[in-house]
Amino acid sequence: MILPGAEPFFLPGGPKGVLLIHGFTGLPAELLLMGQYLHKLGFTVLGVRLAGHGTTVEDMSHMTWEDWMDSVRDGYAVLSGFCDSIDVIGHSMGGLFSLLLSTEEKVRKVVTLAAPIQIAEERGIEFLPPREVCNNQFIPKARRRLKGVPEAVNKTYRKMPLIGVHELVDVIEATKGCIDKVSVPVLIMHSHDDHTAAPASAGYIYDHVKSEDRRIVWLEKSGHLLPVAAEREKVFAEAAAFLQSSDA
Template sequence: MHLQGAEPFLLAGGAHGVLLIHGFTGLPAELRLMGEHLHAQGFTVLAIRLAGHGTTVEDLSRMAHEDWMDSVRDGYAILSGICTRISVVGHSMGAVFAMLLSAEAETARVVSLCAPVMIAPEQGIEHLPTRAASVDRYVPKARRTLHNVPQGANNTYRRMPLISIHEMMDVIAVLRREIGRVTVPILIAHGARDHTADPRSADYLYEHVGSTQREKYILPDAGHLLPLEAGIRELVFARTAAFLLADAAQEREL
């Protein structure tokens, strides 16, 4: 049984596919508006559901970060059967997986939205108990009440498994080790008022990726939910589409 908004979605379009990856405890519905915008620009869009998300917190607690990465690989395989060119867009932890995918599979471009290479101090990550002490322990999560978004985008878990936070931190550590293998063109977007993923994460990525073509896009009035914030998301969608379409524009000029 899945929560409303947890369903993956596919929007059939052109030969350039875009794989959308949601964040930790998130849902595909959070990326629905972005997917529709990109689809209107001619892309084929597939938004996946990471294993253990959109079901129960107990289900999430049983997943390792490799299970999440396998969900990403499965989505890439599906999109590869439809499209001749694939780019990847990830939000929050999904951006971490987007970059890791680009290091192991053929991708055209990557867009990172608020990747948490560093956790914001407000989150108190230093107080996370040890892995052994985190088993079968949960912390409350505030109810989300965003307006003018797909209803499913508000259906996030009300608790988070502490063991899953360890898995998230582990995959962030993997990205730090592998960041130099990210060599495709990359757009690094981040909100300057992000209190979940430290905005310094954008600087770290810009300085450490192996990509020669890289762009940093800082939104001074934005927080963490770039795909959902009214007045912000439209800017992010437009910048993302322009970045993903850049190769096609260059080809027309040749």
């Protein structure tokens, strides 16, 4: 059963579509404000829910990264039935999926928000136990309560499955393995004070995609949660300007 407020959302608009992809242990609601902003500009917007998210953390522990990628593929298929072109915006792990999707399907532009090619050192990823001992193992996931955001945003999982962290690492490796096939225009947004996805991730994406049209927008006080943080209006405006600009 999907938790109240954790459902995917669809905002019908014009012929240009935007697929929004949330991150690891996140919810579509984290991108709802951004979706509403883009919808007001005439875009048709679909915020997908990744498999095992917005239900129970135990449910999530049984999902692989390919299950999450299939959720993205399904969202693309649905949106393509309504739109002539599709842009993809992904937050955190969703940013990795947006890059991956652009190597599989006809995507016009990609926006990554705090995509973690490198996980911040303070997250202690080097202490992750081997996969074979991680089944049914969970660790606490702390997050401060946010104001002025959809209610569901503050109801994300309060623990994470260790086996899921291995799947996240696998997404990172899959992205690194095909990032040189990304050729569509890419806007990379990251905050200098991100303590989850190391800021060096932005430079890695910039240096390794083959896109001629690519740039980085840096934020200063948004941490990791760019779509709901203090500078979110700048994030929305930069993304909208990028999507509305003529193709390179």
